[in-house]
Structure formats: C-alpha cells, structure tokens
Amino acid sequence: MVTKTIFKEITQLHDDLEIEISKVYNEDIDVVKLAEKSLIIIDEAVRKVKEMISPHHFETIAQEIYFFKKLKPQFISKFIYYTTILDVESHRPNGSNKIIQEYYETEQEKLKNFYTEQSEFYSYYRRDATYLDHKIFVRNSYDLKMKLSFGFYNFDTTFTTSHDHIIARFIANKLFDQYLKESIDNLSENNSKGKILSPLIWSASKVALTELLYALHLSNCFNAGHTELTEIFRWAEKSFDISLGNYHKTLSEIGIRKNERSKFLNLLQQNLNQHLDDLDI
Numbered sequence: 001m002v003t004k005t006i007f008k009e010i011t012q013l014h015d016d017l018e019i020e021i022s023k024v025y026n027e028d029i030d031v032v033k034l035a036e037k038s039l040i041i042i043d044e045a046v047r048k049v050k051e052m053i054s055p056h057h058f059e060t061i062a063q064e065i066y067f068f069k070k071l072k073p074q075f076i077s078k079f080i081y082y083t084t085i086l087d088v089e090s091h092r093p094n095g096s097n098k099i100i101q102e103y104y105e106t107e108q109e110k111l112k113n114f115y116t117e118q119s120e121f122y123s124y125y126r127r128d129a130t131y132l133d134h135k136i137f138v139r140n141s142y143d144l145k146m147k148l149s150f151g152f153y154n155f156d157t158t159f160t161t162s163h164d165h166i167i168a169r170f171i172a173n174k175l176f177d178q179y180l181k182e183s184i185d186n187l188s189e190n191n192s193k194g195k196i197l198s199p200l201i202w203s204a205s206k207v208a209l210t211e212l213l214y215a216l217h218l219s220n221c222f223n224a225g226h227t228e229l230t231e232i233f234r235w236a237e238k239s240f241d242i243s244l245g246n247y248h249k250t251l252s253e254i255g256i257r258k259n260e261r262s263k264f265l266n267l268l269q270q271n272l273n274q275h276l277d278d279l280d281i
Contacts (some may be wrong), residue, residue, distance in 0.1 A: 077171035
C-alpha cells in the first residue's frame with residue numbers, strides 16, 4: 001500500500017476516534033469512567049495505526065518525518081492525556097475544595113518542571129523548526145546531543161523515533177493544563193454561591209453553533225489544531241450556558257441537507273460581504 005493511501009486511512013481513523021470519544025462524553029459524566037472508556041477506544045486505534053506503519057517502508061524521508069512528527073502524536077497524545085486524567089482523578093484526595101485545589105496546583109507544578117527539563121526541545125517544537133527532523137523523526141536515527149527518554153532503548157523501533165513521544169507529551173500536557181485550570185475554576189465557582197453568567201447569549205440556533213464549531217475545529221482555529229473536539233464543545237456550552245446535545249447527530253443532519261449544507265457559514269459570509277460593500281471598502 002502506498003504511503004499516501006495509508007495517511008488517508010490514518011487521518012480518517014483519527015476523525016472517527018474523535019467522534020467515538022465524543023460519544024463517551026455524551027454517555028458518562030464520571031471523569032474516571034470517561035477516561036477508562038476513552039483509553040480502550042484509543043488503544044484500539046493506536047494498534048491499527050501500528051499495524052499499518054510498523055512493516056511499512058516510506059517512499060521518502062519527508063513522509064516518514066510527517067508521520068512521526070504530525071500524525072502519530074495526535075493518537076499518542078490522547079492516550080497520554082486520558083491516562084494522566086485517570087491517574088490524577090483516581091488518586092484525588094477526599095477533602096475540602098482548598099485541599100483539592102492544592103492537589104491540582106501540585107500537578108501544575110509537575111507540568112512546569114517537565115517544560116523546564118525539555119526547554120531546548122520545546123523551543124524547537126514551538127518554533128516549528130525542521131533542521132533536526134531527519135535525525136529525530138526517522139526510525140533508527142537519533143541525535144545523542146539531545147536529551148533522550150530513559151526508556152528509549154526499550155521502544156519498538158518499527159513504530160518509534162527518538163522524539164515523537166515527546167511531541168505527544170507536549171500536546172497532551174497542553175490539554176491537561178487546560179483541564180487543571182478548568183477544574184480549579186470549577187472549585188472557585190462552587191465556593192461562590194452565585195453563578196456568574198456571561199453577558200453574551202447565543203441567540204442563533206444550536207444547529208448553527210454546531211456548524212460553526214465544527215468549521216473552526218476543522219480549520220485548526222483552536223490551539224493550532226491540538227484541541228479535542230469535545231473540549232471545544234464543552235467550552236462553548238460553558239461559555240454560552242447552553243446544551244448542544246448530540247452534536248454528531250446534528251452534523252449528520254447538516255450533511256444530508258438537500259440545498260445548502262453549510263447554510264449558517266454561507267449566511268455569515270453574505271452578511272460580512274454586504275457590510276463591506278455598504279462601507280464601500
């Protein structure tokens with residue numbers, strides 16, 4: 001099978017994975033159970049990717065770099081994220097909100113220490129540099145001058161490079177840091193007796209908001225595409241104090257529209273263009 005075909009299948013597999021994880025969010029609100037169910041789904045997807053890639057010979061080094069730098073971390077970061085959630089929440093202490101907040105803040109400090117340890121490579125990642133890619137994102141190749149994982153020599157060399165796992169950690173840690181901040185904010189909200197509502201109210205339809213959020217997600221508008229679809233919808237629901245229900249079903253209904261599929265987005269474009277025309281810009 002040619003690499004382009006494999007990449008297409010892996011991309012579709014990732015899209016399907018996000019949908020399956022979102023369904024878990026709709027079914028369960030217990031964060032420990034949610035993490036456990038998500039990990040089972042993610043593990044199955046990673047195994048499928050590994051079956052495709054381990055015996056595969058990439059036609060070019062650029063393709064191999066792309067897989068290990070961009071594609072594989074999307075899957076592994078999810079596994080790391082939900083594994084961390086499961087570990088942290090299953091060991092969360094019973095006690096006052098203050099004790100729980102201190103527990104979450106300790107986890108935030110661990111993240112800071114990790115970034116300090118990986119500061120050199122994190123700078124390389126944030127700058128989207130490429131000059132070392134041929135060494136650190138190609139199988140059986142690495143740079144001993146760069147910090148390697150202690151378990152590097154135990155990795156499966158057919159499915160691992162020296163730094164793809166660290167990229168996944170960066171993505172997962174960003175999501176986990178967001179999770180910790182939201183958890184601490186929720187504790188603060190519980191401490192205050194009145195809920196502070198946003199002065200902005202979504203007055204268009206829920207279908208329109210779903211269409212907009214999907215479009216933004218697919219265009220990598222949040223955290224450069226390193227944000228789970230479920231996180232985006234949770235943010236929107238919390239921000240607008242609205243329930244979007246089964247948004248996957250809503251998207252399916254949008255997809256079978258007979259006339260305009262992206263009706264709301266087309267309306268936005270028309271209104272903006274009309275406004276610009278009125279201003280004579």
